[in-house]
Amino acid sequence: MIRSISSTLPTFKSLGFRSGLNIILADVAETSTDRHTRNSAGKTSLVEIIHFLLGSDAGKTSLFKHEALIDHTFTVELLLGDRWIRASRSGARDDEIVLSSADADALGFASAPDLFGSSDELTSIPLDAWKEILGGRWFALPAGRSGTDFAGKGAPSFRQLVGYFARRRKVGGLNAIEKNGSDQQPASWQVSISYLLGLDWRVARKFQDMRDRRKAISVLSKAINDGDLGEIFGTTAEIRPELARAEEQIEKLRSQVDSFQVHDSYRDLASQAAALKDSATELTFALAEADSAVEYITKALDQETPPAYADVERLYAAAGVELPDVALRRFDEVKAFQASVATNRRLYLQQQIDEVFAERDRLREELEIATGKRTEILRALDGKGAFEDLIRLREQFGELVSRAETLRSKLKHAAALENNKALLKVEAADLELMLRHSHEEAEDSIKRATVLVDHAITTLYDDRTGNLIVEATRSGPKFRMDIQGGGNKGGIDMMKLFCFDTALLRIAFDRFAPGPRMLVHDSHLFDGVDSRQVAQALVYGMEIAGEVGGQYIVALNSDEFDKAELASDVDLKPFVNPVKLTDDETGGLFGFRFDLE
Amino acid sequence: MILPGKNLQSDRALLTIGGEILAVLDRESSVSTIWDAVRARRSKREDASPLPFDWFVLALSLLYAIQAIEPQGDLLRRQTIA
Numbered sequence: 156m157i158r159s160i161s162s163t164l165p166t167f168k169s170l171g172f173r174s175g176l177n178i179i180l181a182d183v184a185e186t187s188t189d190r191h192t193r194n195s196a197g198k199t200s201l202v203e204i205i206h207f208l209l210g211s212d213a214g215k216t217s218l219f220k221h222e223a224l225i226d227h228t229f230t231v232e233l234l235l236g237d238r239w240i241r242a243s244r245s246g247a248r249d250d251e252i253v254l255s256s257a258d259a260d261a262l263g264f265a266s267a268p269d270l271f272g273s274s275d276e277l278t279s280i281p282l283d284a285w286k287e288i289l290g291g292r293w294f295a296l297p298a299g300r301s302g303t304d305f306a307g308k309g310a311p312s313f314r315q316l317v318g319y320f321a322r323r324r325k326v327g328g329l330n331a332i333e334k335n336g337s338d339q340q341p342a343s344w345q346v347s348i349s350y351l352l353g354l355d356w357r358v359a360r361k362f363q364d365m366r367d368r369r370k371a372i373s374v375l376s377k378a379i380n381d382g383d384l385g386e387i388f389g390t391t392a393e394i395r396p397e398l399a400r401a402e403e404q405i406e407k408l409r410s411q412v413d414s415f416q417v418h419d420s421y422r423d424l425a426s427q428a429a430a431l432k433d434s435a436t437e438l439t440f441a442l443a444e445a446d447s448a449v450e451y452i453t454k455a456l457d458q459e460t461p462p463a464y465a466d467v468e469r470l471y472a473a474a475g476v477e478l479p480d481v482a483l484r485r486f487d488e489v490k491a492f493q494a495s496v497a498t499n500r501r502l503y504l505q506q507q508i509d510e511v512f513a514e515r516d517r518l519r520e521e522l523e524i525a526t527g528k529r530t531e532i533l534r535a536l537d538g539k540g541a542f543e544d545l546i547r548l549r550e551q552f553g554e555l556v557s558r559a560e561t562l563r564s565k566l567k568h569a570a571a572l573e574n575n576k577a578l579l580k581v582e583a584a585d586l587e588l589m590l591r592h593s594h595e596e597a598e599d600s601i602k603r604a605t606v607l608v609d610h611a612i613t614t615l616y617d618d619r620t621g622n623l624i625v626e627a628t629r630s631g632p633k634f635r636m637d638i639q640g641g642g643n644k645g646g647i648d649m650m651k652l653f654c655f656d657t658a659l660l661r662i663a664f665d666r667f668a669p670g671p672r673m674l675v676h677d678s679h680l681f682d683g684v685d686s687r688q689v690a691q692a693l694v695y696g697m698e699i700a701g702e703v704g705g706q707y708i709v710a711l712n713s714d715e716f717d718k719a720e721l722a723s724d725v726d727l728k729p730f731v732n733p734v735k736l737t738d739d740e741t742g743g744l745f746g747f748r749f750d751l752e
Numbered sequence: 753m754i755l756p757g758k759n760l761q762s763d764r765a766l767l768t769i770g771g772e773i774l775a776v777l778d779r780e781s782s783v784s785t786i787w788d789a790v791r792a793r794r795s796k797r798e799d800a801s802p803l804p805f806d807w808f809v810l811a812l813s814l815l816y817a818i819q820a821i822e823p824q825g826d827l828l829r830r831q832t833i834a
Contacts, residue, residue: 481818499826
């Protein structure tokens with residue numbers, strides 16, 4: 156509930172509010188042209204100021220950052236619990252709220268000791284702390300969020316909730332009952348409305364988790380399909396055989412490494428074995444040569460027979476005949492000589508053959524030693540290897556293991572991605588079911604809301620019926636309202652907002668005891684609405700305000716008010732605020748006119 | 753047998769072979785050395801007749817008988833004409 160709004164701006168038209176119905180009227184000046192519309196009187200600005208003081212963001216294009224307003228402070232008096240609090244904020248220092256120290260104390264903010272007993276002392280508190288106080292007092296939001304269901308993103312917040320109690324046309328807050336701004340995301344309105352109506356907002360929040368995941372997956376899938384990440388990911392079908400290959404190689408290498416025995420002088424011994432093999436080959440050749448020498452000499456021994464005795468006699472006789480003038484040695488001398496020659500040759504051959512035999516024996520022995528030594532070395536090295544070989548094997552093994560690890564994690568990711576798509580569908584169905592259950596459990600809350608809306612509709616329209624429909628859908632809770640004959644953003648659609656908002660005001664009072672106890676509508680909510688319904692709405696708003704001990708603040712154009720007054724059974728004049736706004740140079744809320752983009 | 757004749761080719765005649773022996777016997781040599789050298793020498797001639805060992809020994813005996821060579825221990829050498 157708000158008692159007053161004021162400003163340090165000297166021309167500002169301070170406004171006081173009472174409980175119950177408050178009507179702020181804007182007059183049409185005679186000189187109004189199309190350019191000077193009544194909107195410049197400040198009806199919309201009133202909603203903006205209220206939000207500014209309730210902690211709305213004040214960006215660069217904000218009204219309060221306008222050079223004519225930035226240095227001025229705006230102040231609201233509002234009811235928190237049973238205490239009226241004065242809170243001030245300026246565009247220049249929009250990140251803090253200024254309270255009187257006494258108020259700050261009462262709200263639990265320690266202030267500097269008031270030595271002089273002055274009540275003028277002021278205390279600044281951060282804007283976030285202010286929103287937290289308001290959220291706690293008006294909507295029972297917890298002060299500290301960590302450790303509660305409100306921790307993490309997507310929980311109800313004061314700013315989202317309060318948007319429904321003073322809809323801002325500027326941000327498209329009059330377009331749909333469930334949204335207080337045209338760019339409000341489903342995550343926000345599903346949670347906010349669920350919270351306000353008393354449904355399980357945690358279930359509603361889960362839908363956003365799912366939307367986030369679905370989005371992430373679709374982005375990833377797209378990237379993979381487009382090939383950006385194709386090399387990193389691949390499909391499970393592509394990765395599996397690669398992994399199988401790697402694992403098989405790992406097993407092979409593992410058994411090699413496990414059975415590997417290091418021989419310290421493997422390299423030396425291996426080259427020795429090679430040298431021994433070479434010399435064995437040479438020895439074998441030499442042996443073959445010796446064998447053929449033996450064969451040759453044996454053959455010579457066989458074939459080289461000395462001449463027969465008769466031949467010597469024949470020779471001697473022939474020499475005497477054919478060489479008559481030559482002196483010959485005696486026959487027995489010649490015979491002896493010939494015998495010695497033959498013996499000499501035989502002895503020589505025998506000696507030769509003995510030498511070759513000896514050589515052959517030596518070669519054989521050498522060959523035996525060489526092959527024996529080689530066999531011994533090979534036996535020692537059997538199944539073993541050099542230390543370097545083991546290191547190399549281990550390196551290969553390590554590389555393979557890490558490759559397999561990479562593949563496994565790739566596979567996991569790919570599988571997760573592929574499964575996620577399927578899982579999401581299942582989860583969406585589960586979540587829908589969970590939402591349905593939660594709505595069944597909150598049947599009383601839903602019934603209360605539908606009854607209130609139904610009541611509002613029948614109050615406004617004698618001849619129409621309508622319903623608030625709360626649906627549990629696959630994409631989360633949906634809220635819509637059917638009024639027979641509605642549609643096309645006509646008057647009836649605007650009255651849907653009215654019916655919904657008044658229901659929220661009433662429910663918030665019950666649920667948050669007492670809740671904001673305040674509903675603000677600017678004249679645009681009544682654009683195109685029949686005067687009869689305007690009158691009924693004002694009276695109904697007053698009724699609800701009365702029920703909650705709060706207020707219904709409406710800004711209206713004076714001509715619309717006059718028509719509504721005529722159509723009304725109740726005298727509405729007593730509820731008109733004494734401050735009237737006009738759209739001439741000084742008649743607006745700020746008392747002067749300035750251009751806004 | 754000693755001299756070449758109607759039934760004996762000249763390179764089969766013992767005196768011819770003896771000549772060949774003296775040609776390779778430039779220093780004291782063993783029987784086997786002379787035998788190898790003579791065979792090597794004959795193998796260079798294409799139309800040489802085969803030379804059996806016993807015929808070679810007969811040629812040596814002839815050279816000895818006519819005092820063209822003389823033994824020197826196990827070796828043989830040419831006999832210098834006094």
